[in-house]
Amino acid sequence: MNLRRIAELAGTSHTTVSRALNNSPLVARETRERIVRIAEELGYQINAGARGLSTGVRMTVGLLYSYHPGRQIASFYTAQLMHLMGARLAARGFDMMIEAFDPGLDDLTSVVRMIRQKKADGLLVIGYDISEKLATAITSVTNKCVFVNPAYSPWIHRYPAILIDHRWGGKLAADAFRKRGRRRCAAVAEDDPQFAERVSGFAEEFERDSPEYCGTASQLVLRDGTYETAYALAESRLAELASYDGIFVASDVSAIGVMNALLDNGIPVPDQVGIIGYDDVEWIHYTRPPLTTVHQPKAEVAEAAAAEIVERVFEERTESSTHFYKPELVWRGSV
Amino acid sequence: MNLRRIAELAGTSHTTVSRALNNSPLVARETRERIVRIAEELGYQINAGARGLSTGVRMTVGLLYSYHPGRQIASFYTAQLMHLMGARLAARGFDMMIEAFDPGLDDLTSVVRMIRQKKADGLLVIGYDISEKLATAITSVTNKCVFVNPAYSPWIHRYPAILIDHRWGGKLAADAFRKRGRRRCAAVAEDDPQFAERVSGFAEEFERDSPEYCGTASQLVLRDGTYETAYALAESRLAELASYDGIFVASDVSAIGVMNALLDNGIPVPDQVGIIGYDDVEWIHYTRPPLTTVHQPKAEVAEAAAAEIVERVFEERTESSTHFYKPELVWRGSV
DNA sequence: CTGAAAGCGCTTACAG
DNA sequence: CTGAAAGCGCTTACAG
Numbered sequence: 001m002n003l004r005r006i007a008e009l010a011g012t013s014h015t016t017v018s019r020a021l022n023n024s025p026l027v028a029r030e031t032r033e034r035i036v037r038i039a040e041e042l043g044y045q046i047n048a049g050a051r052g053l054s055t056g057v058r059m060t061v062g063l064l065y066s067y068h069p070g071r072q073i074a075s076f077y078t079a080q081l082m083h084l085m086g087a088r089l090a091a092r093g094f095d096m097m098i099e100a101f102d103p104g105l106d107d108l109t110s111v112v113r114m115i116r117q118k119k120a121d122g123l124l125v126i127g128y129d130i131s132e133k134l135a136t137a138i139t140s141v142t143n144k145c146v147f148v149n150p151a152y153s154p155w156i157h158r159y160p161a162i163l164i165d166h167r168w169g170g171k172l173a174a175d176a177f178r179k180r181g182r183r184r185c186a187a188v189a190e191d192d193p194q195f196a197e198r199v200s201g202f203a204e205e206f207e208r209d210s211p212e213y214c215g216t217a218s219q220l221v222l223r224d225g226t227y228e229t230a231y232a233l234a235e236s237r238l239a240e241l242a243s244y245d246g247i248f249v250a251s252d253v254s255a256i257g258v259m260n261a262l263l264d265n266g267i268p269v270p271d272q273v274g275i276i277g278y279d280d281v282e283w284i285h286y287t288r289p290p291l292t293t294v295h296q297p298k299a300e301v302a303e304a305a306a307a308e309i310v311e312r313v314f315e316e317r318t319e320s321s322t323h324f325y326k327p328e329l330v331w332r333g334s335v
Numbered sequence: 336m337n338l339r340r341i342a343e344l345a346g347t348s349h350t351t352v353s354r355a356l357n358n359s360p361l362v363a364r365e366t367r368e369r370i371v372r373i374a375e376e377l378g379y380q381i382n383a384g385a386r387g388l389s390t391g392v393r394m395t396v397g398l399l400y401s402y403h404p405g406r407q408i409a410s411f412y413t414a415q416l417m418h419l420m421g422a423r424l425a426a427r428g429f430d431m432m433i434e435a436f437d438p439g440l441d442d443l444t445s446v447v448r449m450i451r452q453k454k455a456d457g458l459l460v461i462g463y464d465i466s467e468k469l470a471t472a473i474t475s476v477t478n479k480c481v482f483v484n485p486a487y488s489p490w491i492h493r494y495p496a497i498l499i500d501h502r503w504g505g506k507l508a509a510d511a512f513r514k515r516g517r518r519r520c521a522a523v524a525e526d527d528p529q530f531a532e533r534v535s536g537f538a539e540e541f542e543r544d545s546p547e548y549c550g551t552a553s554q555l556v557l558r559d560g561t562y563e564t565a566y567a568l569a570e571s572r573l574a575e576l577a578s579y580d581g582i583f584v585a586s587d588v589s590a591i592g593v594m595n596a597l598l599d600n601g602i603p604v605p606d607q608v609g610i611i612g613y614d615d616v617e618w619i620h621y622t623r624p625p626l627t628t629v630h631q632p633k634a635e636v637a638e639a640a641a642a643e644i645v646e647r648v649f650e651e652r653t654e655s656s657t658h659f660y661k662p663e664l665v666w667r668g669s670v
Numbered sequence: 671c672t673g674a675a676a677g678c679g680c681t682t683a684c685a686g
Numbered sequence: 687c688t689g690a691a692a693g694c695g696c697t698t699a700c701a702g
Binding site (some may be wrong): 337338339349350353354357381382383384385386387388389390 | 695696697698
């Protein structure tokens with residue numbers, strides 16, 4: 001089924017059918033109605049590939065998510081973001097093509113493949129571990145690209161990006177401990193710019209009223225973001241951790257690792273040590289105690305990313321622009 | 336950049352360039368090498384839309400996942416499956432376009448949109464809540480469609496499908512309780528064919544050795560699969576649940592709901608009541624006690640689905656075929 | 671082994 | 687308001 005066939009059935013040219021189906025004003029109302037009715041009866045929809053070849057826009061964006069081989073999926077947070085972005089793009093008539101990429105890889109050609117093959121009009125790149133090298137490589141191929149949740153860094157302002165104000169998130173955690181009267185606190189995080197922001201926001205806010213902030217001892221740096229690593233670190237530093245009033249752990253999964261290590265070794269949470277996580281993944285309130293954590297505004301991020309990439313696809317803007325969103329604290333039972 | 340431009344640079348016709356880049360044997364080795372080098376230098380890749388228009392295959396499959404409005408995402412299990420399927424499709428040179436759909440919706444036209452617009456060559460449909468009506472509607476539009484993890488039902492054999500042997504999964508749970516000497520057991524599940532299989536497999540295996548299987552009292556039917564519903568049901572039937580040796584809950588999220596309700600009300604798990612879940616979602620071992628559960632073979636399902644849809648896209652087969660995969664029990668600490 | 675030509679299914683400037 | 691024609695960037699049967 002194609003325009004030509006519909007045209008035969010409607011007794012017009014395929015040119016007119018094209019116009020009618022695209023709501024061009026250059027078609028008599030009666031003609032349009034007849035054509036639309038026939039198309040509907042046949043379940044006909046315009047061939048997107050042919051149209052894209054002609055117009056240059058394919059109404060498709062590529063969603064690249066950073067993925068570390070060996071993990072099951074980047075994270076549940078990423079999965080939720082994907083779902084929300086898909087919905088916001090669909091609302092704008094765009095389809096979303098997803099693909100994982102390894103941010104540590106040297107060969108960056110696969111990352112821009114969708115653009116080169118003209119399968120996607122633009123790219124949404126999710127991941128806090130985007131390097132400047134990768135950002136440069138992508139944007140040298142296309143300026144229709146938006147980075148979502150990259151780590152904060154001086155160079156990020158040169159690229160269109162949607163970021164979360166993690167420094168603010170860290171402050172919220174410090175403020176929460178203070179409100180609960182927890183004065184001897186420490187932070188646990190991966191050694192990564194994204195987490196550095198969270199921790200320095202936490203430390204800064206904490207030190208304002210000069211309570212005993214114990215800082216981030218070198219031993220409290222996580223090698224990676226897995227549950228197992230956090231659990232092992234906490235078990236190996238049990239005495240030290242048990243001596244704090246509160247521990248801020250810069251991601252939920254790591255926070256659960258720390259909390260379980262304490263609980264499994266008889267250190268009561270929150271009675272002896274309070275814990276605050278970061279992310280607010282969906283299942284986090286299933287733990288006992290349920291985790292108090294910093295919520296990332298996923299819905300806002302998804303909407304902003306979709307709006308931004310669609311604007312760029314239609315070339316309404318090309319200059320870089322950085323959007324910041326503020327996280328919120330969710331009180332539960334771990335502090 | 337296009338074939339014509341490469342042809343100019345290489346001093347050949349675009350026909351030859353097309354052949355060279357597609358590894359046609361109808362090109363002299365020397366000519367091919369020259370063309371390939373030029374293309375690589377320019378980062379040129381064949382325009383997938385134009386090629387698809389010509390060949391009829393777009394090297395893209397649509398992934399439709401059932402989604403109930405109001406939830407954040409269908410499930411983490413679905414998210415993991417998506418990731419794995421994307422990888423298995425990529426290995427075959429296919430891209431994956433994802434879209435959520437509401438399985439309760441009457442208007443089914445949006446479900447086949449990707450096919451009608453020729454954006455996708457085939458469809459992978461994930462969801463246990465696919466109705467016969469929906470299956471019929473989709474397959475009347477395209478036979479290049481594979482249902483992944485649909486509920487078991489008599490009519491499902493008429494369609495290509497990848498299913499998990501949930502009856503077997505239920506048996507595994509019963510066997511596990513028996514091994515632990517738990518004799519008074521019950522099952523909790525949603526009222527849905529998918530879960531009915533799990534529960535009847537459980538009951539059948541349990542009754543073989545005639546221990547005291549307490550069945551699924553009408554009170555133990557869940558209205559939906561959320562944590563909250565399971566928690567509320569368990570709290571309202573606390574005395575009854577506390578009287579069992581073991582409770583099989585037919586999904587992990589619901590199992591955590593039941594387990595937390597018991598724990599929060601002072602009923603020790605696993606000491607007094609053992610609990611076995613179903614799914615083995617990634618975060619399930621973070622709970623205390625970690626949940627013993629039935630693992631669904633995600634990797635195998637993803638590979639089978641990818642293989643099956645790709646075969647169908649290339650029309651190597653069109654008849655329906657049902658694949659079954661067996662789940663496995665994962666011992667942890669809840670029984 | 672190579673190339674000119676037709677065709678895939680659209681859109682749109684141009685002429686009427 | 688309508689249509690014939692050219693063009694988007696490929697593939698492939700046909701002729702050499």
